[in-house]
Amino acid sequence: MRGTGGFSKRGDHGLKREVAIVAVGATRFGEHWSKGLKDLAWEAGVQAVEEAGISGKDIQYIVFGNMSGGMFEGQEHVGALVADFLGLNPVPATRVEAACASGGVAFFQGYLAVASGMYDLVAVGGVEKMTDVEPGQATEILSAAMDYEWEAYFGATFPGVYALMATRYMHDYGLKPETLAKVAVKNHYHGSMNPLAHFRNRMTVEDVLSSPIVAHPLRRNDCCPVSDGAACVLLAPLDEAHKYTDTPIIVKGVAQASDTLSLLERRDICTLNATVQAAEKAFAMAKLARRDVDLVEVHDCFTIAEILALEDLGFCAKGEAFKLYEEGETYVGGRLPVNTDGGLKAGGHAVGATGVKQLVEIVKQLRGEAEGGRQVDEAEIGLAHNVGGSGATAVVTILSRR
Amino acid sequence: MSVSGVPRHWRSQRERYRLLGTYCENCGTSFFPRRKICPKCRRKGRTREVEFSGRGRVFSYTVIHVGSKTFDEYAPYVIGLIELQEGPRVLSQIVDCKPEDVHIGMEVEVCFRKLFEQEDGGIISYGFKFRPVDDSWVEYYGKLLAEKKARTAQT
Amino acid sequence: MRVGIVGYGAYVPRLRIRVEEIARVWGHDANSYREGLGIEEKSVPSLDEDTATIAVEAARNAMRRAREVKPSEVGALFVGSESHPYVVKPTAATVAEALGLTPSLTAADTEFACKAATTAIQACLGMVKAGYIRYGISIGADTAQGAPRDALEYTAAAGGAAYVIGAGEGVIAEVEATYSYTQDVPDFWRRDGDSYPRHAGRFTGEPAYFEHVINCTRILLEKTGTTPRDYDYVVFHQPNSKFPLKAARELGFEDKKLHPGLLVNRLGNTYSGSSLLGLAAVLDVASPGERILLTSYGSGAGSDSFSIRVTAAIDSKRKLAPPVIYYLDKREYIDYSTYARYRRLFKER
Known part of the structure; x- marks a missing residue:
């Protein structure tokens, strides 16, 4: 399988042991004027540590996602910075960067660290402090996740690149702006029930369609906000999980895939191939089918991204996902609840933290602890989907209650 | 930038x-x-x-109303994903037209424009953009020569 | 050896502002400007257009017509302008790079108010004739500055024209003779660091424009032993409609010989592009054997005159690029606030 992104030759992916999430923590996502990057990381980390009933010193390895401390805060080398602030020196701490998939990729690395037998207790986190810069500056920093030389340099923005996908998708499959708006409406409905969500207001289709255009056909309410926030999960071998929790959540499958950074080098811009590839691998590893999944957290940085994700993950055929929205099937209580925490749109998008925040929501759902009326009945299996840039990196994680 | x-x-x-x-x-x-x-x-x-020949068709497009700091001055501006005659696609601005007139399949040709200017007296970056193909100029020569003939006939 | 123009190309940005619109903003009497200057509207560059982009577009059109010219055969490129994007860093190098002519050529920006590019044509003619280069390109392009509320604001326009100079069979218009006339006259100037030029009002007329345009043309006629009757067209620098008309009449050219190359009423004054766009409009319609007299004018002050004879080669090359009239027709009107935005007249902080 050399060169194709396959697994090792032993059919069990060469891993030594199963891994479980034993504790979680997350800050509210939003504008945290009084908190910096270190404060946010502290808040999420302490929650997870307390939940597990351990001392921070029990943690053997820290790996966390952070897209751009350097450009948002002028601060690089945030791995050691966070470890030090949490009082955990000399525990090794690694910062992982894959744009908006930084959190998901950090989780993948943390998973490998435990599954390989190298460590028995690993903290996986994600943190981003985005509101210290002006919005125009934030747009520019996020543009760095695209191809700088041939996309951002010519004036493309992040919403702009997803808008290119949306225009083409609408042309090819007949999606209407009103249906696209329903993605945001649903996510705000879910967000209204999530105390950690950036936005907790409900919204109508009219609210979306009357919001200002950002990048035609995407309007402000098709776009996720810029948020501050952090999230953390603790990983342990499954056979040691009961030391920390009565409800370990098992990592059934996790896979990461890559694609071109630029949209211009993809023949089909309505498919994120990294998502397709990661999903195939994650499901194969989990030995599960799409119909086994009770809820999903997908990377809805823009409304169109949620539609594409459901198709690329294999839950619907290409050109079919938006029909679920016409029928309301993606709400809690529907056939496939999507983004029960409000997603990126209402839940917020602290870029490096998002991939971990998604896992926190799935864990809460599988434990039956989701507040505010958003609990999915008898949720057994959940899937999280985290994307970097316009699809150059995707991470798909499948979690199970048993 | x-x-x-x-x-x-x-x-x-x-x-x-x-x-x-x-x-x-x-x-x-x-x-x-x-x-x-x-x-x-x-x-x-x-x-x-x-x-490349510089001719192609719009494969997809968007109109950016909120640009990044470097480009906001130019907003609203059209970004197109353009499929060149030779096959590859390029991402570029589409100028010299109203944003509402841009559509998938529209024929475009390359032109030379300023992409942006660095702040504080920095360098100016130039490069390709695209504009709608307009071959109507070919018709002018017939008209021009007919007009000239008419003028000469008068005198 | 037959030396002259082997290709020419024009470019005018698409935006226009009408005299009425400018007059409305300043409370001026639009008619007095329309009639006094003989101008209806002027071209305006988009935010992403400047002298370099205009020069590239014009030069690409010129190279389309100069179809036998290989990029490697172009030995010199000059851009004449008084609105070079950089004070120090040559527009000519950018244009040469964009045309794929680098690195084996000499290149420079020239400045002599509105005649910088006709002077550069003379330089190209000389180098070709001397055998130093095979082909040379001279481009006149400007995004002309005129201070808000100043009379110049009504005319200062954007556009350019490019000429590929060479010898032999490909010559579409042979330059039979050229003559220049130069004196130090402070009629119009812009000091280093200033945003807009200043001018000496009516002093720009008799001792400046007319003194140079008329004398330069008259001496060229004398030297070549020709008279206005020998020419089918005459093109002068055109800061407004009145000056070239008055000069033509004084020299004895019939009005109809001036009209094909008189664009200022619809275009404005494109400074370094002005007389060369006029010449391009004439080449768009001229027939083999016809003769053109061109005299530029640059404040400060000087004129370059050229006696040009159109050859049979023009018929096959003309249609390879758009005529000037196409650019004049292809336009979109903007109001003064949009104009002010595009000309960056608003102070943002």
């Missing part, structure tokens, strides 16, 4: 000025942006630089 220094702007300047890419003589495929190796032919490939 304040994050990058002058050499970085200069390095891909030729491609930006002239819409240059790579052509593989072994399989006849064109690539944009440039490549060191033909991904199809690998070691068998024979790649060389190619200047």
